Each structure stands twice: as structure tokens, then as C-alpha cells.
Amino acid sequence: MGESRSAPTAKDTEPFEYPCLRAVEAFPAEVGGRQVLCLRDPQQYSEAVVYVPGETASILGLFDGEHSLLDIQAAFARRFGSLLFREQLLEVIRSLDENLLLDSPRFAAHRRQIEAAFQAAPSRPAALAGKSYPVESMALRETLDHFFTHPEGPGDRPPSPDAARIGALVLPHIDYARGGPCYAWGYREAAGLPEVDRWLILGTVHAPIRRPFALSRKDFETPIGTVAVDHEFLGQLVAGGAGAYLEDEFAHRGEHSIELQAVFLRHVTAAGRPVRIIPILCGSMHRLIADRRSPAADPEIQQFLTILREATESAGGRTIVLASADLAHIGPRFGDPHRLSAGQLREAADADRQLLTAVETGDAEEVFRLVARDGDRRRICGLAPIYLALRLVPASSGRLLRYGQWADPQGTVTFAAVALYR
DSSP: OOOOOOOOOTTTSOTTSSOBBOSOEEEEEEETTEEEEEEEOTTOSOOOEEEEEHHHHTTGGGTBTTSOHHHHHHHHHHHHSSOOOHHHHHHHHHHHHHTTOBOSHHHHHHHHHHHHHHHHOSEEOOTTBTTTBOSSHHHHHHHHHHHHHSTTSOTTOOOOTTGGGEEEEEEOOSOHHHHHHHHHHHHHHHTTSOOOSEEEEEEEOOSOOSSSEEEOOOEEOOTTOOBEEOHHHHHHHIIIIIGGGGTTGGGGTTOHHHHHHHHHHHHHSOTTOOOEEEEEEEOOOHHHHHTTOOGGGOHHHHHHHHHHHHHHHHHOSOEEEEEEOOOOEESGGGTOSSOOOHHHHHHHHHHHHHHHHHHHTTOHHHHHHHHHTTTSTTOOTTHHHHHHHHHHSOOSEEEEEEEEEEOOTTOEEEEEEEEEEO
């Protein structure tokens, strides 16, 4: 590997002489019978998925803005015993830049344009319409209705007698095609609630944010009507000291974990009745896991919980907390070395059941402990929303409504619907 040096400025070097890959999501896949690494932008400035061959993927770690083309060529030659010609390397770099995956002048200009447009927009467009669900309203309603009648859905069973006491729900944020019936179990139980004044949605954020939480002022557009932010409640959060969490509002633009709940809420709410939400994206708790420190010892998390509780009490009416959270992410696609066996899927289900038992009993600290004890080896994609929901709603009991696995040997995701009753 060549000598490391500080990243030069644009005046010091030719374009791409020191390529710098952005913070992208990378996962293995098989395309055309060969193994490749897929690169995708979690912040969704770019919608492209770029496939990189194995040999090329091995040098992407040197695309850090500190290693020159010569450094990268030398590292490639040492590893593979063959030459990587400059033009070949530039072809890879130009492709990454064209797809907005490099930290470059092209990306900087695009980023300014996208962020300015989002900031100026009065509402948040439906980012997944036409991708993860139909853009046409009738087709969307038929799709969502089908999840209730699906063989794995709740069918025509009514909500439980306890449904009127729901204080919080834990629901998936996996795409509808893989987890739709599980959503339906949760929303069927929620049908037993009296009128809800607002839904406080705690979503998992899948892109880096600067602070632990991100608020948004923007109403959510859906193909079946707008889901409005409770601006009075949001104003109370800001007045209480949470205004800094609007700094990462842009993270809401492409994030699916709140959008998928907003669409379902609009669908199951009677026509003519408003749906009001407080959209809150929750960042990772990995720093706490690494430090072996409970969120209960984190002053910023505790302060934010206090602000949420005070705003809820001040607002009055009925506030239901909704944690939009998946569970385990296991298999090669997520970084594990081998394809998953049936036995490993059963082990994952057993571990999930233990975690869900802690959720049912409302034990936030036990939930965190179970995830942290092995360093979050199963990659629970929803720890923060679940933890906060359990801390916000002192539940007298809980019930697992549905557990599901989208089983794929390359990458399995698990999820559940849980109701927590006051």
C-alpha cells in the first residue's frame, strides 16, 4: 500500500487522482453467475445500485481520499500479481462518480440541489410509491387489504378485548411484499382503539445522522392522502429543547421506516378523519453497546425522553407510540461468512422469542441487555425505537401478535408485531 497522506485540494491534483468513496452500503450478490459486491447509497442521493467485480471490490478500501491512483495500482499489483492500468482504474472511478457514489464536485453540486429542493418543499413526497407499493390509489388499497386476508394475515378475527388499552405497538418496517401480513396483525389490533389524536412514530434511520434523533416538520404525502404532522405537538418538543433534532430533517427524505407506517395508517383510518403523526427517526445505539453502557445512563437520551413525556402530557388526548422496527439481519448479505441453514433460522427464531418476551413485559433494559451481550451480532434493526417505546409507555402487559421471517440463505430478516397495553 502506498504512503498515506492528507487529502489534497482540487487545486493540488487532477480530478479523481485521489478518489474518495462516500459512506455507501455494500453487500455481496451473484449477478450473471459471478460474485459481485453491490454498492448502494443509504442516504438516497443516488438511486443507483452499482455492481463491482471481486478484484475491484478488494481495493475500494483505498478510495479514501488519501491514496492516489498510483497507490491503488501498486496495492492491486501486490495483491494479484497483475497490472491494473490507469485507464481501467479511471473507468471504475468515473462509473462510481456518474452514479454519485464518490465524494466529488459532481456529487457536491447534486447534493446542494437535492437538499435545497427538499427544504423548500411544503411536504415530504412518497419516496417509495411505484417502487415498494403501487402509486395508484385503488391498487394500493387493494394491496393493503390483501394483507389482512392473506393466509398469514389476521383474516376476519376482531381486535382483542384489550385493544382499547393499547399504549404502543411494535411493527415491522420491512417492505410490504415480504412483511405485509405482519403489519396487518398490528393494525387489526389497533382497530380496537378509540379515536387516536396522534401517532408518535419512532422509526429506525438507515443512514448516518449527526445526532441521536431526527425530527421533521413536513407532512407525509401518500397516494391515498396526506398524513399530517401534529405541528402543535412538534412545537412543544422544540420549545422543550428538542429543536436541535431538526438539523437532520433531510434524513426523512428517503427513509422508509416511517413512510410505510404513514401509508398503512392513512389506509386504516376512516375517510374524512385526519391522521396526525410525530415522525422521529432514531439513530444507532452501537456506541452504547461498544461502551457496555445502558441508554439509561446516557444524558441526551434521558433528556429527550423527558421532553417527549412532557409534550405528551401537555398535549392531552390520546397519543399512541409506534416503534417501526425490524429484528435480526443475518446471512452473507449482512456480513456473515456463510449461507444460513434451517438450524440457524430456528436459532434466530429462539433468540428473537427471548427478545420479544422482554418486549411483552415492557422491560426496556432487558431488551438492551439481550442485544448488547453479544455486541449485536444479529444486527437488530430497531433496538432504539423499541427501547424508547418501552420507556415512554409503562405497559401493564404486552402480546406478541405475529412473528415472521423472510428466510433467504443469503440474507434473512426477522420481524414481529407486538401490542403493549396500558
